[in-house]
Amino acid sequence: MDQVKVGVFLSDCGKQLSEILDFNALTDYVKKVSGVVLVGRSSEFWRGKGLQFIVDAIKDGKINRVVVAESLPKLSEVNIVQAVENAGLNPYLVEVIDLKDHCAWPHRKTPSEATEKAKAMLLAAIERAKLLEPLEKLEFSVLKSALVIGGGIAGMQTAVDLADLGFEVHLVEKTPFLGGLATRASRFFPTDDCAICIESPVSDVKTITHTSRKCIYRSGFSEIPNMNILTNSKVVAVEGVPGNYKVTIEKKPRYVNELKCVRCDLCTAICPVKVPDEYNAKLKTRKAIYMNIPNVHPPVYVIDESVCKFHDCAKCVEVCPTDAIELDQKSEQITLNVGSIIVATGFREFDSSIIKEYHYDDYPDVMTNLELARMIDGFGPTGGVIIRPSDRKPAEKIVFVQCVGSRDRRYNPYCSSICCMISLKHATLIKSAYPDTDISICYIDIRTTGREHEDYYERAREMGIKFIKGRPTEISRDTETDRLIVDVEDALLRKILELDADLVVLAPAMVPAEDTKELAEILGLELGEDGFFKEYNAKLRPTETKLRGIYLCGGATFPKDAPTTSLHAHSAAIKAVKFLTTGKIVKDQRTAVINEEYCGDCEFCPVTCPYGAISLEPTTEEHFVAKISDLLCEGCGVCVGTCPLNAIELRHSRPKQMLAQMKALMSINGTSKPLVLAICCSECGHTAVDSSGMAMMQYPANVRVMKVPCTGILQVHQFLEAFKAGAQGVMVVGCKSDGCHYEVGSQKAENKVELTRILMKEYGIEPERLEMFNMVFIEGDKFAAAAQTMTERLEKLGPLPTMGGS
Numbered sequence: 001m002d003q004v005k006v007g008v009f010l011s012d013c014g015k016q017l018s019e020i021l022d023f024n025a026l027t028d029y030v031k032k033v034s035g036v037v038l039v040g041r042s043s044e045f046w047r048g049k050g051l052q053f054i055v056d057a058i059k060d061g062k063i064n065r066v067v068v069a070e071s072l073p074k075l076s077e078v079n080i081v082q083a084v085e086n087a088g089l090n091p092y093l094v095e096v097i098d099l100k101d102h103c104a105w106p107h108r109k110t111p112s113e114a115t116e117k118a119k120a121m122l123l124a125a126i127e128r129a130k131l132l133e134p135l136e137k138l139e140f141s142v143l144k145s146a147l148v149i150g151g152g153i154a155g156m157q158t159a160v161d162l163a164d165l166g167f168e169v170h171l172v173e174k175t176p177f178l179g180g181l182a183t184r185a186s187r188f189f190p191t192d193d194c195a196i197c198i199e200s201p202v203s204d205v206k207t208i209t210h211t212s213r214k215c216i217y218r219s220g221f222s223e224i225p226n227m228n229i230l231t232n233s234k235v236v237a238v239e240g241v242p243g244n245y246k247v248t249i250e251k252k253p254r255y256v257n258e259l260k261c262v263r264c265d266l267c268t269a270i271c272p273v274k275v276p277d278e279y280n281a282k283l284k285t286r287k288a289i290y291m292n293i294p295n296v297h298p299p300v301y302v303i304d305e306s307v308c309k310f311h312d313c314a315k316c317v318e319v320c321p322t323d324a325i326e327l328d329q330k331s332e333q334i335t336l337n338v339g340s341i342i343v344a345t346g347f348r349e350f351d352s353s354i355i356k357e358y359h360y361d362d363y364p365d366v367m368t369n370l371e372l373a374r375m376i377d378g379f380g381p382t383g384g385v386i387i388r389p390s391d392r393k394p395a396e397k398i399v400f401v402q403c404v405g406s407r408d409r410r411y412n413p414y415c416s417s418i419c420c421m422i423s424l425k426h427a428t429l430i431k432s433a434y435p436d437t438d439i440s441i442c443y444i445d446i447r448t449t450g451r452e453h454e455d456y457y458e459r460a461r462e463m464g465i466k467f468i469k470g471r472p473t474e475i476s477r478d479t480e481t482d483r484l485i486v487d488v489e490d491a492l493l494r495k496i497l498e499l500d501a502d503l504v505v506l507a508p509a510m511v512p513a514e515d516t517k518e519l520a521e522i523l524g525l526e527l528g529e530d531g532f533f534k535e536y537n538a539k540l541r542p543t544e545t546k547l548r549g550i551y552l553c554g555g556a557t558f559p560k561d562a563p564t565t566s567l568h569a570h571s572a573a574i575k576a577v578k579f580l581t582t583g584k585i586v587k588d589q590r591t592a593v594i595n596e597e598y599c600g601d602c603e604f605c606p607v608t609c610p611y612g613a614i615s616l617e618p619t620t621e622e623h624f625v626a627k628i629s630d631l632l633c634e635g636c637g638v639c640v641g642t643c644p645l646n647a648i649e650l651r652h653s654r655p656k657q658m659l660a661q662m663k664a665l666m667s668i669n670g671t672s673k674p675l676v677l678a679i680c681c682s683e684c685g686h687t688a689v690d691s692s693g694m695a696m697m698q699y700p701a702n703v704r705v706m707k708v709p710c711t712g713i714l715q716v717h718q719f720l721e722a723f724k725a726g727a728q729g730v731m732v733v734g735c736k737s738d739g740c741h742y743e744v745g746s747q748k749a750e751n752k753v754e755l756t757r758i759l760m761k762e763y764g765i766e767p768e769r770l771e772m773f774n775m776v777f778i779e780g781d782k783f784a785a786a787a788q789t790m791t792e793r794l795e796k797l798g799p800l801p802t803m804g805g806s
């Protein structure tokens with residue numbers, strides 16, 4: 001290895017810092033540190049002449065490690081690192097520290113103490129720089145193709161966006177037809193347009209006219225050449241890494257050849273098997289061979305294998321003029337190689353039969369909103385006439401019941417967000433067609449939070465629809481009149497009401513699509529407590545997941561109305577396009593590495609890694625060794641902190657680098673107060689220190705900050721090493737547990753701190769000397785207050801004699 005030659009560059013930020021810090025003393029000090037061969041001083045080193053000075057020193061071979069003290073390193077570091085790389089030095093051999101916000105500003109009232117602290121900070125940076133190792137930049141290929149799972153509004157829209165931009169797209173839908181729930185909705189609020197038209201994506205590129213909508217079968221959707229639509233199909237396995245996923249699809253037999261079927265309807269006419277038509281709220285029957293609606297995609301029949309008599313009947317085979325019926329079709333497994341995966345699995349209605357007091361399964365005249373939508377549809381099972389299913393007489397009195405299974409801690413505590421609007425839509429559509437219908441809506445709160453939604457509610461009131469504030473307790477049936485009775489307490493009138501009704505319409509909660517859990521396991525994605533897929537960040541990255549290349553859209557993350565779903569779908573598409581376009585992922589090697597000799601195949605680390613980056617590979621029949629994917633590893637170090645055998649290290653935060661920094665920070669005090677080591681995570685913790693400095697909040701200069709990628713990297717022995725190095729107290733400063741940038745790191749650190757405190761007590765060391773502080777990055781005041789509190793506490797406790805404290 002070449003001799004280490006460190007160049008140290010001190011920026012006084014246009015003399016702002018030299019008014020507080022003694023730069024002559026700093027320069028003299030640094031010059032004497034072993035390994036330092038060049039010291040520069042300027043008003044800035046992140047651009048202009050200052051940066052050129054660094055570049056020239058590298059090009060002349062004078063230095064091979066760079067330490068820069070510069071303000072706002074989070075901004076300036078990018079420039080410095082790029083220039084270092086352009087000059088021919090490995091860019092990972094650079095250390096940038098902030099003498100302004102971490103030293104001069106917060107200690108400006110005690111300049112000599114600040115100068116001594118600055119010396120310790122520079123020494124720590126130099127010692128770390130000496131131990132840095134060159135890292136590579138890695139490239140991983142990305143296939144320019146995508147898989148979209150779910151063929152409802154969201155899935156179809158995302159698929160079209162991607163296909164329009166030239167990517168190969170596979171759209172997989174588990175049912176025999178595209179469209180999802182929306183095909184049953186009849187109309188969409190608040191404009192009451194035809195749901196089938198609105199849900200159909202229009203290909204902006206392939207269509208000549210820029211119409212806002214077209215029915216699904218006229219949209220040109222199915223003719224897009226780079227789109228492969230697989231219905232009756234589901235994802236059963238996913239292997240590989242972002243950019244290169246191998247997906248196994250199980251395609252169930254349709255028993256009808258899609259290329260031969262001409263939709264003549266002779267097969268459905270002859271089929272002898274009749275079953276309730278679930279698509280049409282069981283108000284109609286269908287045959288064993290069927291299509292759910294005429295303008296559906298694919299426009300091809302399917303045989304329901306749960307009721308078909310197959311070769312015992314085979315009448316459809318006999319009549320089919322194109323030999324399209326293939327009763328011997330089998331399930332097939334299809335393998336797809338894709339770069340990206342978009343999950344658009346949507347939601348479904350909660351099973352209302354779970355709420356026994358509403359008797360959904362017992363009374364035919366209790367139905368759900370989705371079932372009512374089929375009756376409202378002019379092409380539906382009753383031709384748009386609203387009837388009582390029990391006797392098919394017109395329904396003259398209708399009661400809607402809101403929040404069935406939602407906003408209810410027994411089932412789903414959340415508000416499903418769209419059911420109030422759905423009930424308002426149905427109530428107003430019925431009232432428009434049949435003005436004499438008596439309609440009441442029992443509600444907890446009516447929520448109308450979209451554009452024109454409140455107008456919709458106002459219109460319903462004007463039309464004479466009654467609103468009763470209360471959740472019904474029971475639906476019963478009057479055996480004499482055969483009418484339904486809804487018991488509800490009107491919270492506004494403070495009166496118990498018994499509402500009689502021909503029809504009771506439940507507004508069930510919207511819950512995750514079936515198989516959501518199974519798919520999450522296959523993809524390695526997390527679900528929220530509500531059971532929907534969890535976004536990477538609901539506010540900033542609402543369509544991303546923690547896995548690169550896998551995106552979410554539409555109701556897969558939470559129930560949404562059509563406009564929001566569409567917006568979400570476009571967002572997921574653009575994220576996928578950004579990922580796919582370059583054809584490669586460039587990633588640095590700031591990742592974890594396993595020392596295979598030490599690995600005891602305990603299996604802790606694969607379970608702990610929040611990114612699924614660790615797998616166990618067999619070495620013998622009985623033994624495994626942990627392996628880390630450089631592509632998946634995000635370099636948090638949580639595995640390092642977890643491994644009981646110290647078999648894992650981060651290439652850019654090795655224990656020896658951290659120990660050297662610790663010792664250096666504790667080597668100079670310069671104050672009369674006890675030294676405190678503040679180990680801060682690189683996200684909220686370290687940025688909270690920045691925030692306190694920027695706001696010139698004051699805290700004592702005995703507090704020394706050491707940055708780690710995530711506090712989850714820390715191990716018990718490192719706290720003890722800090723005390724041994726001279727710290728009288730240790731603060732661990734991380735993100736809030738539920739807001740950790742690496743998900744579990746803060747929680748892991750808290751556990752480690754607790755464990756160490758127990759050990760400390762055991763050995764007669766006051767556990768109060770070690771504490772975890774959780775904060776968000778803007779809470780600079782919280783950091784300053786914690787530093788002050790810790791110092792005062794240690795002053796009261798006195799020195800730490802057992803470990804050789806100063």
Ligand code: SF4
Nearest residue numbers: 599600602603605643
């Ligand atoms: S935690 Fe350590 S010992 Fe256990 S499997 Fe992972 S690397 Fe091996």
Ligand code: SF4
Nearest residue numbers: 609633634636637639
């Ligand atoms: S450093 Fe973090 S992301 Fe990488 S393997 Fe370890 S736990 Fe996983």
